Structures are given as C-alpha cells and as structure tokens.
Amino acid sequence: MTLERPVLVGRGLTKRYGDVTAIDGVDIDVWRGSSIALTGPSGAGKTTLLHVLAGIIRPDEGSVTLEGVRIDSAPDRERSRLRRRHFGFVFQEGYLVPELTAVENVALPLMLLGHPKAKAMREAYRWFEPFGLEGLEHRRPGELSGGQAQRVAIARAIITGPSVVFADEPTAALDSETTHRTMSLLESAVRHANAGLVVVTHDPEVAARCDVQISILDGRLRKAA
Amino acid sequence: MRNIFSLAGSLLRGGGRRTVLDLSLTVVGVAVPVAVILLVVGTVGGFQERENAMAWREPTLAESDATALQRRSYEPWQGRRVDVVELRALDGNPPIPPGMDRFPQEGEVWVSPALREILDDGSWLTFERRVGGEIVGVLGEEALAYPDELVAVVGNASLEPTPEEDRLPYDHRHGGGFQPSDVLPIGEFAATGSDPSLPLLYRISAWIAGALLVAPSLSLLGAGARLTAARRGRRLAALRLAGATSGQVTALAALETAVGAGIGIALGVVVAVAGMAVVSSSIPLGGGRFAFADLVPSPLAVAVILVGSLLVAVAAALAGLREVRATPLGVVRQGRHKSPGWRRFFAMVVAWAGFIATIPFTQSSGLYVAMVAGLGVVILSISTVGPVFAWFMGWVTTRLSRGPRGLVAGRRLMADPIGSFRPTTGLVLISFVAGFLLLSSATLPEVSTDDSALVLTTQRPGEQVDEEALRQRLAGMYPDASFGPSTYGWPTIELPGGVDVEAERTRIAEATGTLPLTEAELDYENRLFIEDVRRAMWVVVAIALIQAAFATSVGSAASVLEQANTLAALSLAGTPTSHLQGARALQSAIPLTVSSAVFVTLGSAAGALTIIGVNPNIAIVVPSLVQAALVVVAAAAAAVAGAWLSRPVLRSVLSQPLAER
Numbered sequence: 102m103t104l105e106r107p108v109l110v111g112r113g114l115t116k117r118y119g120d121v122t123a124i125d126g127v128d129i130d131v132w133r134g135s136s137i138a139l140t141g142p143s144g145a146g147k148t149t150l151l152h153v154l155a156g157i158i159r160p161d162e163g164s165v166t167l168e169g170v171r172i173d174s175a176p177d178r179e180r181s182r183l184r185r186r187h188f189g190f191v192f193q194e195g196y197l198v199p200e201l202t203a204v205e206n207v208a209l210p211l212m213l214l215g216h217p218k219a220k221a222m223r224e225a226y227r228w229f230e231p232f233g234l235e236g237l238e239h240r241r242p243g244e245l246s247g248g249q250a251q252r253v254a255i256a257r258a259i260i261t262g263p264s265v266v267f268a269d270e271p272t273a274a275l276d277s278e279t280t281h282r283t284m285s286l287l288e289s290a291v292r293h294a295n296a297g298l299v300v301v302t303h304d305p306e307v308a309a310r311c312d313v314q315i316s317i318l319d320g321r322l323r324k325a326a
Numbered sequence: 327m328r329n330i331f332s333l334a335g336s337l338l339r340g341g342g343r344r345t346v347l348d349l350s351l352t353v354v355g356v357a358v359p360v361a362v363i364l365l366v367v368g369t370v371g372g373f374q375e376r377e378n379a380m381a382w383r384e385p386t387l388a389e390s391d392a393t394a395l396q397r398r399s400y401e402p403w404q405g406r407r408v409d410v411v412e413l414r415a416l417d418g419n420p421p422i423p424p425g426m427d428r429f430p431q432e433g434e435v436w437v438s439p440a441l442r443e444i445l446d447d448g449s450w451l452t453f454e455r456r457v458g459g460e461i462v463g464v465l466g467e468e469a470l471a472y473p474d475e476l477v478a479v480v481g482n483a484s485l486e487p488t489p490e491e492d493r494l495p496y497d498h499r500h501g502g503g504f505q506p507s508d509v510l511p512i513g514e515f516a517a518t519g520s521d522p523s524l525p526l527l528y529r530i531s532a533w534i535a536g537a538l539l540v541a542p543s544l545s546l547l548g549a550g551a552r553l554t555a556a557r558r559g560r561r562l563a564a565l566r567l568a569g570a571t572s573g574q575v576t577a578l579a580a581l582e583t584a585v586g587a588g589i590g591i592a593l594g595v596v597v598a599v600a601g602m603a604v605v606s607s608s609i610p611l612g613g614g615r616f617a618f619a620d621l622v623p624s625p626l627a628v629a630v631i632l633v634g635s636l637l638v639a640v641a642a643a644l645a646g647l648r649e650v651r652a653t654p655l656g657v658v659r660q661g662r663h664k665s666p667g668w669r670r671f672f673a674m675v676v677a678w679a680g681f682i683a684t685i686p687f688t689q690s691s692g693l694y695v696a697m698v699a700g701l702g703v704v705i706l707s708i709s710t711v712g713p714v715f716a717w718f719m720g721w722v723t724t725r726l727s728r729g730p731r732g733l734v735a736g737r738r739l740m741a742d743p744i745g746s747f748r749p750t751t752g753l754v755l756i757s758f759v760a761g762f763l764l765l766s767s768a769t770l771p772e773v774s775t776d777d778s779a780l781v782l783t784t785q786r787p788g789e790q791v792d793e794e795a796l797r798q799r800l801a802g803m804y805p806d807a808s809f810g811p812s813t814y815g816w817p818t819i820e821l822p823g824g825v826d827v828e829a830e831r832t833r834i835a836e837a838t839g840t841l842p843l844t845e846a847e848l849d850y851e852n853r854l855f856i857e858d859v860r861r862a863m864w865v866v867v868a869i870a871l872i873q874a875a876f877a878t879s880v881g882s883a884a885s886v887l888e889q890a891n892t893l894a895a896l897s898l899a900g901t902p903t904s905h906l907q908g909a910r911a912l913q914s915a916i917p918l919t920v921s922s923a924v925f926v927t928l929g930s931a932a933g934a935l936t937i938i939g940v941n942p943n944i945a946i947v948v949p950s951l952v953q954a955a956l957v958v959v960a961a962a963a964a965a966v967a968g969a970w971l972s973r974p975v976l977r978s979v980l981s982q983p984l985a986e987r
Contacts, residue, residue, distance in 0.1 A: 157898055184900030196895030198734060200741035205733060212730040213901055241741070 106169075107132050108264050108297050109154060113163035116149050116320075123149040125320040126163070131265055136288060136298035138308035141317035147301045148269060150317065154299060155188055155267050156180040167264065185213055189258030189296070191287065193270040197242040197250060197257070204229065204238040207256045214261060228256040232286060248279035252286060259290045265297040266290075272307055284310055351880050352586030352639065353593060358876050359543030360594025360635050362869060365601045366536035367631065368621040369611075373529040375620040376471040376612065382424050382515035383411045383477075385507055392511030394420040394429070395485040399506030401456060402847045403476065403828065404449075407613075408441060410457060412482040412509075421514050423479055425469025430481030435459035438470055438477040449828055456832045458482065472614040485509050527855060527940075528612050530694045534936065535866050537702040539759075543873060576644060583643035587636050594635070609865065611858050670710045677707035681932070685939045697939045704932055708758055708925060709751045715924070716917035717743035723916055731905060735912035743917075748881055750918045753874045753961045753968075756867070757922035760957040761929025762936070763863045764949035769937055770860075771944075773846075773853040779810050779818040780831065780842035793817045796838055803837060804830075816840075878968025882910065883975040890979045897980045906980075907973065914965040922961040926954045 107130035114127040124146040131137060131154070139147045152158045154165060156172045157180075165173040172183055184190075189210075197206045208225035212218055229235050232252045242250050251271060258266050268287065272280040284307055291298040300311060308314045316323040385396035394415050401408040413423070413430055420429045426436055435457055437445065442464055445453050454460055457480050465477055488508035606618040623631070681700035688697040720739025727733040739746045747754075782796060797809055800819055810818040819842075821830055834842045846853065886893065893906055934946045 152898075155898070178902070181897075181900045181902055184898070186900075188900065190895070190898060192895055192898075194891070196892055198737075198892055198896070200737040201734065202737075205737065209730055209734075210900075212733065213905065218728050218733065 108168055110166045111150075111154055111163065112166075114150065114153055114160045114165070115162040116146075116153055116158065116160050122320050124153065124160075124317075127317075127320070127322055129154070129315070129322070131297040131299055133264070133295050133297050134292055135313065136291065136300065136311040137313045137315060138311035139299065139301045139315050139317060140303065140305075140308045141323075145317040146320040147317050149320075151267050151269055151299060151301050155190070155265075156183055185210065186261065187264040189261065189263040189266040191251070191254050191258050191266065191268040191271045193273045194250075197253060199242050202239045202241060203234065203245065203249075203253045206242070206253055207260055210257060210261045224260060225256070228260060232256050232290075246279075247274050248283055251275065251279075251283050255283070255287050255290055259294055259296075262294055263296050265299065266294075268298065268300045268302075270301055270303065272302070272304060277306075280304065280307065349586045349589070351884055352583060352643075353590040354876055355880055356587045356590025356635060356639050357593035357597060358873055359540075360591050360631065361597035361601060362539050362543045362873065363631050363635070364595065364598035364623060364628070365605070365621075365869075366532070366539055367623045367627055368598070368602055369605065369616075370529060370532040370536060371623050371627070372616045372620040373532055373612070377529070378518045379468075379471040380409070381518055382469075383409060384516065385510035385512055386514075386516045387510050388513035390513070392513055393417050394512050395487055395509050396512045397482075397485060397507055397509045401453075401478070402831070402841075402843055402850075403441075403453070404444065405846070406476055407847075407850055408476040408478055410478045410480060412480045412485055414481070414483050414485040416511065421512070423469065423515060425466035426463065426479065430479055432481050432483035433459045434463075434481040435461045436463040436465050436479040437461055438465045438475055440474040441476040441478060444476070449826075452826070452829045452832055453478075456828075456835070472612075472620070473617055474614045487511055528858070530698070530940065531859060531862065533694070533698045534701065535862060537698050537705060539866060539869055539873075540702070579643055580640045583640050584636060587639035590639070591632050591635055595632075609861070611862065613854055668714070670714050674707040674711040677703045682935060685935055688939045689942060694940070697936065701932060701936060705755060705758060708755055709747075712747040712751060712754055712917070712921055713743040715921045716747040719917045719920050720746070723912070730901075731908040731912055734909040735916060738909070738913050739917060745885065746913055747917055747921075750878060750881070750914050750921070750965055750968075753878060753918055753964050754921045754925055756870045756874050757957055757961050758925040758929035758932070759870050760867065761926035761931075761949075761954065762933035763867065763929075764926075764953050764957070765930040765933035765946070766937060767860060767863060768947040768949045769934075769944060770856045771852065773849040773856055779820040780827075780834065780844060781816050781818045781848055782834070782838065782840040782842055783816050783848070796840070799838060800834065803833070874964060874968075878914065878965060879971040882914065882969045882972035885910070886972055886975045886979055893976065894980055903976070903980065907969065907976065910972075910976075911966045911969040914969050915962050918965040919958060919962045922958040923954075926957050930954075 109131035111127060111129040114129070115125055116123045127150060129137070129150070139150060141147050149158070153160045153173070156165065156167075156175070159173055163173070164171055167183065167187060172180060175183065197203075198209065201209065204222060204225045207228055208218070208221040211221035211224055216224075226238060229238055232255070234249065234252055234256070237245060237249060237253075242253070245253065254271075258268075266287070271287065272283055275283060287298070287300075288310065298311070300307065302308055383398050385398060394413055397412045399410045399412070401410050411423070413420070414432075415429055422429055430436060435454065442461070445461070450461060457478060459480050459482075465479065467473070469477060469479070486509060488510070493508045493510075602618060602621040606616045606621055609615070681697075681704045684697045684700035688694055716739050720736045720741075720743065723732050723736030724740060725736075727736055796817055800807065800809075804819070804821060806822045808820045810820055819834075821827070831842045834840065896906060897903065930949060937944055937946065
C-alpha cells in the first residue's frame with residue numbers, strides 16, 4: 102500500500118448531546134484501499150464518530166476534510182450531495198427500499214446522481230454476477246435472505262465508485278458463515294473501488310479482518326492496531 | 327386481565343413522543359368523523375323537529391266529532407312568507423293551538439315574535455287589514471318551527487268547510503307555495519307529522535348530504551386507527567415473540583386504540599357542539615336558523631354514534647393487526663402486500679346495481695331512505711375499488727418513470743396499493759361528492775328574482791281569470807300603472823315607483839279577489855330551496871375538504887412513520903429530502919388524479935340518478951368539463967399539500983439517529 106495522503110481526515114472531533122460527550126477530541130485518518138474497524142461497548146460513541154466522519158452530523162468542535170476539502174462546515178444540502186457522490190453506506194439491516202426490486206435498489210444511487218434510468222439499470226445488472234446474486238435481480242428485499250440483502254446493500258454502496266464506504270454493524274444480523282462471506286465481499290469490493298472502509302462492529306472477528314482497529318471508550322480512542 | 331391493563335398503561339406511559347404521536351393520529355382520525363356524524367344526524371333531526379313543530383298548522387280532517395274549522399294559507403310580506411292559520415270554533419270546546427293560551431275569537435290575530443318585530447315599523451295596520459283581524463297576542467315558541475319564523479293565527483268566523491267534492495290533494499296547492507288549503511273540520515291539532523312539501527325535501531337533502539359526508543367520515547375513522555395500529559405492529563410482534571398469546575395482543579391493541587378513540591370521541595363531541603352553535607347562529611336553512619336544541623341528536627342517537635365510533639375504531643385497529651396476531655413474525659416480513667383482486671371491481675358493480683335498483687323502487691314507494699342507503703353503499707364502494715386504480719397507476723408510472731421519484735412512487739403504489747390509496751380516500755370521495763353536487767347545481771332550475779311587477783294569481787289552481795275585466799278595474803285604481811304580459815297564465819301589473827307594495831297588494835286583493843305576487847314570490851319555495859342547496863353545497867364541500875385534509879395528512883404522517891427506517895437510511899446515504907418528499911407526493915397525487923377524474927364522472931352519474939329518483943320530470947344538465955377538471959386539479963393539489971403538511975413528521979424521522987429507532 103503506497104498512499105500519499107488520507108482521503109478522509111478527522112481532527113479534534115468532539116460531539117456533545119446535552120451533558121453527555123459522545124466523542125471527545127478524536128483524531129482519525131481514513132486511507133484509500135485501507136479498512137478501519139471501530140469497536141467498543143454500546144454507547145461508546147462509535148456510531149456518532151461514523152456519522153460525524155460521513156457528514157451526517159456536524160461536530161461541535163474539530164474538522165473533517167475529504168480529499169483536502171472541509172466538509173463539516175458545509176451546508177446540509179452540500180453535505181448530502183457529498184455523501185451521494187463520495188460515500189457509500191451499508192447498514193445492519195440493509196435498509197433496502199422494500200418496494201423496489203433488488204436491481205432497482207442497486208440502481209437507485211446512480212439515478213439519484215442524475216443518471217438516466219436505463220443506464221443506471223444496465224450498470225446495476227453488472228454487479229449481480231460478481232456478487233453471487235444472479236437470478237435475484239427482480240426479487241423484492243422481503244424475498245431475499247439476510248446475507249443476500251446485505252450483498253445487495255454492498256452493491257448499492259459501491260456502485261457510484263465512492264471514496265469511502267461506511268458500514269454500521271453490517272454483519273450483526275448474520276450467522277458466522279454468512280458474516281465471513283459478506284465481509285470478504287465488502288473488503289473485495291472496497292479494494293476494487295480503491296475506497297476507504299470504516300466499519301462499526303461489535304464482532305472481534307470482523308474487527309480482526311480490518312487493517313486498523315480502533316477501540317472507543319467514553320468517546321475517546323483507546324488503542325490502535 | 328389486570329395484567330393486560332397494567333401492561334397497556336406501561337406501554338402508553340413509557341412510549342414517549344412516538345406514543346403521543348400515535349395517539350394523536352387516532353384522536354384526530356376519530357374526532358373529525360364523530361363531529362361530522364353528530365352534526366349530520368343533528369341537522370337531519372333538526373328538520374324532523376321542524377316538521378313536527380309545524381304539523382299543527384296543517385288541517386287534519388276529523389274522523390268523527392269536529393270541534394273547529396281550520397285553513398292554512400300563506401301571505402307574502404316584504405319578500406318573505408307568513409304562515410297563516412285561520413280558525414273557527416264549531417262548539418264550545420275547540421282545541422287550544424300550541425303557543426296560545428286560548429282559542430282565538432273572531433277577528434283576533436296572534437303573531438309570532440319575529441312577525442311582530444317586522445310589523446313594528448308601522449305596517450301592522452296593513453297586515454291587520456290583509457288578514458282581517460286585530461293583533462291581540464304573541465305566539466309562544468311551541469307554535470314555531472324555528473325562532474325567526476313568521477306565523478299568524480287568525481280567528482275567522484266566516485270559514486265554511488270546503489265541500490268534499492271540491493277538496494284538492496295537498497300536492498296541487500304547492501306549485502307556487504302560496505295557495506291556501508281547503509277549509510277542513512278538525513278535532514285536534516296534529517302533534518307530529520310529515521309535511522309532504524318543503525320540509526320533506528329538506529330532510530331528503532340532509533340525508534343525502536349526510537350520506538356524502540358520513541361515508542368519508544367512516545373511512546377516515548377506520549384509516550386513523552388502522553394506520554396507527556400498523557405502526558404499533560412491530561412492538562406488539564415483540565410481545566408475541568416474548569410469549570404473549572394472540573388474545574392478549576388483541577386486548578392490548580384494543581385497549582390502546584380505545585384510549586385514543588375515547589379522547590377523539592370527547593374532542594369530536596366538543597367540535598360538534600361548537601359546530602351546532604355555528605349552524606344555529608349563522609346558517610339559515612329552510613327559511614330560518616335552527617334553535618340549538620333542535621340540532622342536538624337524541625340521547626339514544628348520541629349513544630349509538632359514540633359507542634359505534636369506538637367499536638369501528640377498535641375493529642379497524644384489530645384488522646390492521648391480523649398479521650401480528652396470526653404469526654409473531656408477520657410484521658417483520660416485508661414485501662407481503664398483495665395486488666388488489668379484481669373482485670373489488672365486482673363489489674363496486676354490485677353496489678351500483680343495487681343503487682340503480684332503488685330508483686324505480688323509490689319512485690313507486692316514496693321510500694327515499696332506500697335510495698339514500700343505496701347511495702351510501704356506492705360511496706363506501708369507492709374505497710374498495712380505489713386500490714385497483716392505485717395498483718394500475720403504479721404499474722404505468724414504474725414503466726414510464728425516468729428518475730428515482732417516479733420509480734419509487736410507482737413501485738410503492740404497486741407494492742401496497744391499499745395503503746397508498748388509504749390516505750387519499752377522503753379526497754377521492756370529495757371528487758365523487760363534487761361531481762354529485764356539480765350536476766345537481768347545474769340541473770337545478772333558474773329561479774326568478776324579479777320583484778318589479780305583481781302577478782295577479784288566482785287562489786285555486788285552474789281557476790280562469792277575466793283578464794280584460796281585471797285590467798279595466800285596476801286601470802281605474804292605478805291610472806299610471808302599466809300592464810305586462812301574462813306570466814304562468816296570469817296578467818301582471820307594474821305599479822308606479824315609490825308606492826307601499828304591501829299596502830297596494832292588500833288593496834288589489836280586496837278589489838279583485840286575486841293574490842298579487844311578484845315573480846320572485848311565485849318562485850318562493852323553489853328559490854328558498856335552491857339557495858339553500860347551493861349554500862349547503864359549499865358547507866358540505868368545506869366539511870368534506872377539512873376531512874380530506876385531515877385524512878391525507880394523517881395517512882401521510884402515518885406512512886412516514888411506517889417507513890421511518892428506510893427513509894432515514896436513504897437520507898443518511900445522501901438522498902435529498904426533496905426526493906423523498908417528491909416520491910411521497912407523487913405516490914399520493916398519481917392515483918388521486920386518475921381516481922378523481924373517474925369519480926367526478928361517477929359522482930355526476932349518481933347525482934343524475936338521485937335527482938331522477940326524487941323527480942323524474944327534471945331535465946338533467948351535465949356540468950361543464952372545466953368545472954370537473956378544476957375538481958381533479960384541486961384534489962391533486964390537496965394530495966400534494968397533504969404530503970407537504972406532513973413534512974415536519976418526515977423531518978422528525980430523519981433527524982432521529984437510526985441507532986435510536
């Protein structure tokens with residue numbers, strides 16, 4: 102891995118909810134082609150850090166820069182645009198749009214970026230074979246297994262060629278075998294896209310697969326590996 | 327059972343803002359229909375009260391021993407109509423009329439308070455001359471149908487019973503609304519009765535307005551409770567997984583809904599009372615304002631409405647929980663919605679066939695309630711067939727969409743056509759109501775408002791007038807007057823300006839034996855009815871729109887809550903709120919626009935059939951396409967507005983971190 106500078110940089114990130122400090126002066130770098138695991142007990146501040154890095158919420162203090170451009174102070178509309186264009190997301194339950202077919206779910210981010218529907222659908226179909234989803238293109242999320250739905254969610258996260266993929270407990274609802282297959286696919290897809298990966302997880306095995314493991318306790322980074 | 331109560335209490339107390347929001351949806355969904363139903367039933371009852379209150383004025387032929395003679399007639403007075411009851415005692419024990427302390431003697435006149443007030447301007451002498459008596463008393467409220475009614479009771483010793491062979495059926499004397507009744511021997515005054523003219527027409531109209539309003543109310547009532555119940559489904563499913571039986575989950579859901587419905591019912595009663603106060607103080611119908619007490623439904627009717635609303639709300643909530651009760655995993659499963667069966671179309675066809683069948687039956691039997699019930703079933707069938715339109719439009723939209731808004735909206739319509747149509751049911755029903763009213767309004771005859779000339783009418787239908795003799799006599803009385811062409815076969819005279827019309831009308835009546843009326847007065851009953859129908863039309867549409875606005879925003883808010891996680895995840899991934907909002911607005915607007923166009927047409931058809939049922943001789947006039955198109959546009963705009971109104975709920979959902987859901 103020869104990398105010149107991190108794609109996403111957080112410096113002195115602090116976020117408070119009333120009297121509770123969710124994250125406290127966190128510094129973190131995300132590199133292209135590299136993965137970071139954020140671990141820690143419930144309420145430690147993992148998801149808050151992920152949301153601050155992704156521009157979903159603004160930090161009270163500190164800064165977030167994406168490829169040298171500060172995003173934490175950008176207006177909400179601009180941060181939404183940045184998320185669409187530069188970030189991919191994978192959630193615990195996939196949160197696919199239940200009414201859309203699998204292929205339409207994958208095509209959705211491209212359509213949101215303004216691509217014509219036909220072109221977006223053509224691009225989306227391409228992801229099904231490498232992701233082991235061939236034949237499932239026209240199924241609804243409710244007709245997919247947990248692992249299949251999560252693979253569709255990964256395809257949806259990666260289809261726009263993001264700079265960073267954020268995964269919040271992506272395997273929490275899966276068995277160990279499916280967890281292994283899903284993480285392999287996620288890592289492979291992120292590497293293929295030359296994106297950074299930030300994974301929030303409770304699972305030590307998932308964390309161990311990542312290049313960097315960061316433990317958070319009471320909003321502070323405790324160790325890095 | 328105590329545990330269930332305790333658990334329900336804990337769930338309600340511990341639910342926080344979300345439970346408050348759920349409860350609010352149920353409260354609004356119940357309160358508005360309860361208020362509307364109470365108002366409709368109260369107004370229908372108010373017209374029945376009026377019929378009963380004025381029943382004594384219509385002479386009822388005594389079967390055996392007659393004690394008095396009675397005639398009812400109407401006197402035109404300053405553009406209004408005075409109900410005049412003439413009485414003559416036949417023996418020493420005649421019945422005492424309501425609102426009076428004794429039977430009137432020859433030449434005595436009792437007047438209602440409102441008439442007395444009008445006559446205080448000095449015209450009382452003219453009035454006394456007109457009716458042939460002297461005002462000696464004021465009628466009590468027992469004699470009146472409504473507070474500002476104009477009524478006079480006159481003691482007239484010259485009355486002689488109309489020979490049996492000359493008596494006319496009631497209907498024959500109500501063409502212009504001023505022909506007197508026959509003089510009939512009576513034993514007692516009627517205490518209750520059904521007036522076969524104007525009040526009956528009003529009661530039929532009130533029932534029709536009720537059918538048009540109550541059906542959307544029931545739909546809203548069910549929707550509010552069902553949607554919030556579906557929202558609670560996940561929590562109740564968790565209870566099922568924890569070992570709660572189907573019965574316990576049912577009891578919990580019923581208790582929770584009952585609490586919301588109870589608050590909604592209380593609020594609905596308050597709104598209804600306020601509505602009754604507004605109607606009684608500011609909306610004249612049938613010639614005058616209602617007394618507040620006349621609009622209050624009977625205790626039995628109130629009990630039936632309130633308990634019925636509670637039961638409908640609970641039943642609807644339980645219907646929404648069928649899947650949770652059947653299997654604990656029911657609500658977790660996605661993609662479970664089925665496309666609507668074509669049986670729904672069949673249900674609508676059956677409803678229409680039933681309604682059409684009531685038309686000849688109503689015409690032959692005079693049982694208008696059958697036709698109104700048929701109309702009600704047709705309206706209820708709209709919510710049955712609506713999802714078919716929603717599914718079809720979803721199919722079309724998905725295929726034609728080029729962007730994410732149309733794709734998501736189309737797919738949602740196809741995936742859950744019943745849920746998609748539910749929030750817009752009220753607006754589609756309004757389209758039906760508007761179509762019905764547009765045709766009714768276009769078909770209503772134009773009435774004259776011309777009061778420039780007096781038409782010299784005869785007292786008995788078919789009686790011939792010697793026009794030339796009349797002209798000669800009147801030319802002697804009014805050298806400056808001009809005579810106009812005949813109207814309705816009667817000659818007309820235009821008096822010089824500045825004369826006291828009531829005084830001259832009295833002189834002409836005395837001199838010629840005719841009843842001089844303006845054209846506007848000749849059309850009195852029609853004008854009154856048509857003006858009231860047009861006024862009531864706006865009231866009905868306004869109430870229906872308010873209901874629809876509530877239904878759409880309640881439905882829209884509830885669907886946001888149902889899809890909270892998906893919407894939030896899409897937003898986190900950078901989907902602009904405008905896209906999410908746009909898809910939701912399209913999801914409402916697309917089926918609504920198509921359904922509105924269809925149901926405006928069907929509403930017009932139902933209006934035509936109803937009018938034919940009431941009077942087969944009226945020529946039906948089709949409303950203009952522009953008006954119909956305006957209704958469709960207004961309904962679509964209201965759907966978008968309804969989705970827009972629920973934006974705070976969407977913002978609230980999007981601002982809540984996924985982890986906290």
